[in-house]
Amino acid sequence: MLKSHNAGELRAKDAGKRVTLAGWVNRRREHGGLIFIDLRDRWGITQVVADISHAPEAHRAASKIRAEYVIQVNGTVRERLPQAVNPDMPTGEIEVIADEIKVLNPAKNPPFEITGEVEPTEEVRMRWRYLDLRRERMRRNMMLRHNAILYMRNFLSERGFVEIETPILFKSTPEGARDYLVPSRVHPGKFFALPQSPQQLKQLLMVAGFERYFQIARCFRDEDQRGDRQPEFTQLDMEMSFVEREDVLQLVEELIIGMVETVSEKRIKTKPFPRLSYAETIERFGTDRPDLRFGLELADVSDIASQSDFRVFTSVVQSGGLVRALAAPGLAGYSRSQIAELEGIAKEAGAKGLATIAVEADGSLRSSITKFFSEDQLAALVEKVGAQPGDLILFVADEPAIANEALSELRTELGRRLKLADPNELAFTWIIDFPLFEWNAEEERWDPSHHMFTAPKPEHVALLDTDPAAVQSQQYDLVCNGYEVAGGSIRIHEREVQEKIFELIGLEIEDARERFGHLLEAFEYGAPPHGGIAPGVDRLIMLMAGEPNIREVIAFPKTQRAADLMAGAPSEVDPAQLEELHIAIVREPEAK
């Protein structure tokens, strides 16, 4: 080893020890005959002193050293003088007086300051990601990630789970997200697909009898990016046999709570995790992934609104829509332009407009729509939305999906503006009792709301034929601070039910056989009842780290346009490679 100790471990009790340290020059402070070097390695920072009167040769070396040089220091640990102790550093009571300093490798002046407080732009950070990763923020995030994944592995292993790797080169299934394809050299014209998740494979592992499987699984989806979405991302993929929903929920909840409390500084708001039915979360928050760090619940005022003389409201209710409302605390004084901003948010969600009533400090109401309501109706409205003097009541009237989404977006925005969410809190909640299907109006068929292997509730199986909309599934999502952080279900393990689902979602039996024949066939060889879940590792770590996007917790993430700025991927390839793969590039015709 080129070092005897690391740069974070030496303390006053080590005074007198001869040590060899190696690492990077974090900072250098030259005082003429005395030079201080903050030596950084993965474990911390230790101050090295080069004193011309102690070791002239080491001092000469230190004077030539620059930021980010890789150096090795031989010297002796000594306690600092009392007035020179730095209480802000874990190693601040000691320093290493250098006998010898060796440059293991010099460094060009870095393109941005590794140790500075100014945050470089993401473009710059991504171009030199290996330097970005030297920064404390990234080091901390990577360590958190390691600790979290280690916790998951140990937790599951202790409970009888076995980690099994599944193929990265697998089969394309056109359902779901766009696939990343890999051409086959030996099968001209044929392609592998990178897995969107190991869904089918983990179910097959249950058929194989492993009973408890997990994998830290890389998943690939060729869809456009968001702050919480990357083209390749990591799931803690899990599946269990002979379990019911409750078993999965209990186990995962125990895992998440243990992990958060062991590896992060965040507080879990509510334990055990609250459970909301899909219907209840829509009713109260307008979304299936609410941020429960704050209240600000929605009210349904359709009944009162339908009694009014306000045509906009009455006509919406008559045609099956909803009038939903939200009391924005303390915003009665909002100006026309501030309200227009909020209306813009509602409109982005598809709403046609935003109606408001301000509740003045004396309780009187100010609004352009009060004239359409009786005194009693107004009182009932205020009562129903729970508005206090000083609040601004926001109304959206539209078809249910739009009214809910618009109000949910407004709720989120108000949470942000009014700083209602505690950044140190994680508010987990289970969402359960999802509908099995969503109606796809365009294609005139039912789409699975989770995926096609999700089991209906046993007591709802009979409804598959008569009222598919009413069928609830055994799907469960784990939501935290407005993010979906896990999703899973008890699966179908009976061929008959699976084929009924295929039929309802408009998949021909022949197509199903072509795409999922291996799975259907497997179900005929003694498939145990089974279910599982897949927590999103990147999102969980992002939340535990308090970071605003998952790029901050991924060592080498892709940009918005799915590129790697450091390596320059994707890139063109040698024509010979293409030829071998039987691929010809078709150039887009020049525009104009």
Added chain:
RNA sequence: GGGGGCGUGGUGUAGUGGUGAACACACCGGCCUGUCAAGCCGGAGAUCGCGGGUUCGAACCCCGUCGCUCCCGCCA
């Protein structure tokens, strides 16, 4: 595919039609034995992302384009 924001020395920003593009940090040189965001003195460094246009004159206005980013669509 669509909408918004941003792009100015190495880094982060200011400058929004008129002299020599300003500031901080970093960098280079000098001084300096108790600093820890060291300090003091001096210095170098920018064709203002790229292309075109408007104008007597463009970092600034217009059009296009590239890149980063946020959002919609998309994400079983």
